[in-house]
Amino acid sequence: MAVETPAAATAAPRRPPRGPLRRPRFWRHGSETVAAWLFLLPSLAGFLVFTAGPVVAAGVISLLDWNLFSPPHFIGLDNFARLGPDTTFWSALGNTAYFTFVSVPLTLLVSLGLALLLNQGLRRMAVFRSLLLLPYATITVAVAFVWVWLYIPHDGLINAVLGAFGIDGPAWLVSDDWAMPALILMSVWKSFGFGMVIFLAGLQVIPQQLYEAARVDGASPWRTFRAVTLPLLSPSVFFTVVTSIIGSFQVFDQALVMTDGGPGSSTTTLVMYIYRTGFQNYEQGYAAAQSMVLFAFIVVITAAQFLLQRRLVHYDL
């Protein structure tokens, strides 16, 4: 007769045995997981409804001929075929590329320069930092209106200052040659605060011992900047470049307020053209096709940056 030993009696499992019958992690930490999902849900719902949904919808609409009011008709890829001979579309894309590839490096240089300056341990740095961040924190349309006044050829402040140095300033916003540079200048002023804050945060986490070691080794300031600061700042630079390029490809409000795309179409940006196609010309399908092309451009450029990241971005020395 088998006798149950006390040890066997006390060995009865208090938890389910390991193996296939074990409860999954989700249920084991059920209450925490549910709470996490509850917190994530509004954000996730917002992403699905306001970001992913519209992208999918734009993809579907790009295959339609739809003037908003009449029933849409499926026309396949005809809207994409229209893009080829549309000189205004390519001109708008060219203007957007011009804006992006001039304004982004300029903004980065100004941001980095100011961040380095503020990182020197200036007194009242918080005040300077706040003041320099103000343009970024201000609504673009309001800033654009102020710059329109600054750019007035005859009575504007910019030409008045140039005049004090004997320079006859251009007719900024109505000049074929100067309208885009004027937009870029305003955008750099508006945007540098964002990069400056990111760079400043990056600079402040670089270990001081590295600078001390460089000093002991007799490295010049420029050599220290190249060998220590820039490599350790590269994640911040990478983040700022990616977000700035994406933002610049979507430039719209300042161009609309300051030049309305003119003179001619010299400052018509791609998003402005998309808006006009969709809501002034009532060609929703064609506007959606343009949006998809813009989306593809941004995806390709961002993917290229992430590929380059492997070679250029250093997360440690």
Added chain:
Amino acid sequence: MSSSFPRRALLKGAALGGLATTGALSGCSSGPPPGTATWSMWSSSPEENRVWADFGRYVERRMHIRSASTLTPSDGYPTKLDLQLVSGTAGMVTALNGWLIPTYASRGAHRPLDDLIAADPDFDLDDFYPAIRSISSFADHTYAIGFDVAPTVLYYNRTLLERNGVDPPSPTEPMSWDTFRDLAIELSKPKDQYGFTCAPTIDDLVSWIYCAGGDVLDGDRDTSPLDAPEALQAIHYVVDLFVKDRVTPPIDNLVAQNASGASLANFLQGNVAFMQNGPWQVLNVRKAPFTWDIVPFPAGPAGSTPRVSGSGFAIPSGVKDDDLDLAWRLLKTLTSTGALNIYARAGRNNPARVSAASAFEPPPANLGIVQRILKGEVAGGHPFNVTTNWNRVRLLLGQDLPRAFLGQVSAREAIDGVMPRLNALMRQHRDAVRQAT
């Protein structure tokens, strides 16, 4: 007794509360209750807001139902209306600027009103000026009932003219183009004083083109007659006022110049002798710190026949059944003599009804010429004829013509540059008309 509230429980509560709030807000509906008279209108100033508030009270008094108006600044009005029409949230009656009527009519966004007019013996369409009836029609159907109509006129700064020893122009005999140009040059002599202001846009330029006997569109052909000698003569004349004669304030900003109020802002500064504009600006010019008046538009080779513009109320296609009956009654009330008397007494613009016209009272002293021009007693006018894709025409010309006004290209070069694209838009317009009919 103290009670503890664990952090985890607090966070869970916050998450659930947030979700509940989000759900509650998404389920809310803020639309007016059924049976409310809903209508949409543009409004860009407190003065205009007051006029529409008076309209709302008038509707409630006459119809014994609640009135709910949606007022939007004029610049954003068409876009908002588009979205409301598509989403089915537009008012049962919507205001439409005349140049947008063919656009909406050809796309089926608004319904023709002929059946409602025919079934209503109380409604007298003949009480409306012929110009607004023409502007409110598309493909031989009436799509809107007008609430204002007026020709472009010439405002002049009487104080400035007197200071320069110049007699005021005749309120009944339009100046010739040559006389006007000479006067504008004479009044531009002192520094920072200018003879004339207008916007370098097709909407202002078209009045000169009509006065030269030209047009932007010709319904019988595939091509625009904008490069015809008559139109080119007018474009050359106005461009010369800007570039050669330099009688206009410098163009500093294309966006501001495109805005309807840009030339008004120039005029209100007090250093501009003449401004091309419509009587819809009387309300705003009354704020001017100088004396002023209006006279007929200068007469070109075809006489004084500037553009006559107007606006009306229309019913969206989605309004049906009982709502349609209510919408028609609302539309009739909003365009009744009583309502338009409110509109005219406020000086908002010349009313579209002949029976309400006398309410549009001076000042200025010559305001009566507006009605006399519409009746054909003084000078004349030309209905502002537009295409079903006028937005695109306007955008095309708005982008390319300013270069001529800035002296960057000649008027001829600017016109030659746009003609292929303009003709493509004309063909598109003709196709849209054919499909709609």
